[in-house]
Amino acid sequence: AQKVTQAQTEISVVEKEDVTLDCVYETRDTTYYLFWYKQPPSGELVFLIRRNSFDEQNEISGRYSWNFQKSTSSFNFTITASQVVDSAVYFCALRVNTGFQKLVFGTGTRLLVSP
Amino acid sequence: DVKVTQSSRYLVKRTGEKVFLECVQDMDHENMFWYRQDPGLGLRLIYFSYDVKMKEKGDIPEGYSVSREKKERFSLILESASTNQTSMYLCASSPSVQGLEAFFGQGTRLTVV
Numbered sequence: 001a002q003k004v005t006q007a008q009t010e011i012s013v014v015e016k017e018d019v020t021l022d023c024v025y026e027t028r029d030t031t032y033y034l035f036w037y038k039q040p041p042s043g044e045l046v047f048l049i050r051r052n053s054f055d056e057q058n059e060i061s062g063r064y065s066w067n068f069q070k071s072t073s074s075f076n077f078t079i080t081a082s083q084v085v086d087s088a089v090y091f092c093a094l095r096v097n098t099g100f101q102k103l104v105f106g107t108g109t110r111l112l113v114s115p
Numbered sequence: 116d117v118k119v120t121q122s123s124r125y126l127v128k129r130t131g132e133k134v135f136l137e138c139v140q141d142m143d144h145e146n147m148f149w150y151r152q153d154p155g156l157g158l159r160l161i162y163f164s165y166d167v168k169m170k171e172k173g174d175i176p177e178g179y180s181v182s183r184e185k186k187e188r189f190s191l192i193l194e195s196a197s198t199n200q201t202s203m204y205l206c207a208s209s210p211s212v213q214g215l216e217a218f219f220g221q222g223t224r225l226t227v228v
Contacts, residue, residue, distance in 0.1 A: 004157075006157075009155075033213075033214040035216055037219075042221065043124075043221050043222035044219055044220065044221040044222065045205065045207075045219035046219075047216045047217075047218065050214065050215070050216050052214055091157065091158065095214065101146060101209065101211075101213065102160055102163065103158075103207075103217055105150075105157040105158040105159075106157055107155060107156060107157040108157055
C-alpha cells in the first residue's frame with residue numbers, strides 16, 4: 001500500500017525565516033512520482049513540483065527548494081526567506097506507476113507566515 | 116493555461132436531496148478525478164475516470180456515483196445527500212501519460228443541512 005505522511009500539522013514563522021516542510025512516503029513500487037501542491041485560501045491546489053523515483057537530484061526554484069532522499073523515503077520542501085504570500089496549506093503526494101495513476105495525498109501542512 | 120472549472124464554489128443542500136457537482140476541463144485530458152478534502156484527513160479519492168463512460172471506485176465511493184458522457188466533463192452525484200457528506204470537493208484532470216501532474220479545480224464547498 002502507498003502512504004504519505006506529513007507529520008507537521010501547522011507551522012508558524014515570521015517573514016524572512018526559512019522553513020522546511022517534511023514529507024515521508026511509503027511504497028513498494030520501484031517506479032513512482034512525488035509531487036508538492038500549494039493550496040492558498042482561494043482553495044485551488046496549485047502544482048509546484050514533480051519528481052520521479054529515478055531522479056534524486058535536488059531542485060531549486062527561486063526561494064523554493066526540494067530535497068529528495070530515497071534512503072530515508074523523504075521529499076522535503078524548503079522555503080527560504082518566507083513571505084506572507086507563502087501562507088497556505090501544502091500537500092505532498094505520491095503516484096505509483098501501476099493501476100490508474102491514483103494520487104495519494106498526505107494530510108497537509110498549514111504554513112502561517114506573519115509579517 | 117490548463118483550466119479545470121467546477122460549476123459552484125459554494126452549495127447548501129438539504130438532507131435527502133440529489134446533488135450534482137459538475138467539473139469541466141479544457142485540456143483534452145483522459146483522466147479525471149473527484150476528491151474529497153476534510154480537515155486532518157487530506158484529500159481522499161472518491162471516483163476516477165480514465166475515458167468516456169469509464170469509471171473506477173476510489174477509496175471512499177459509498178454514497179456517491181459519477182458520470183462521464185463527454186471527455187471534458189465529469190460529474191459527481193450524491194444520490195441522497197447526508198450531513199456527513201458536508202465537505203470540500205475537488206475535481207482534477209491529468210493526461211494519461213505516466214507521472215504527469217494533475218490539475219485541480221477551485222473546489223466546491225458543500226454543506227448538507
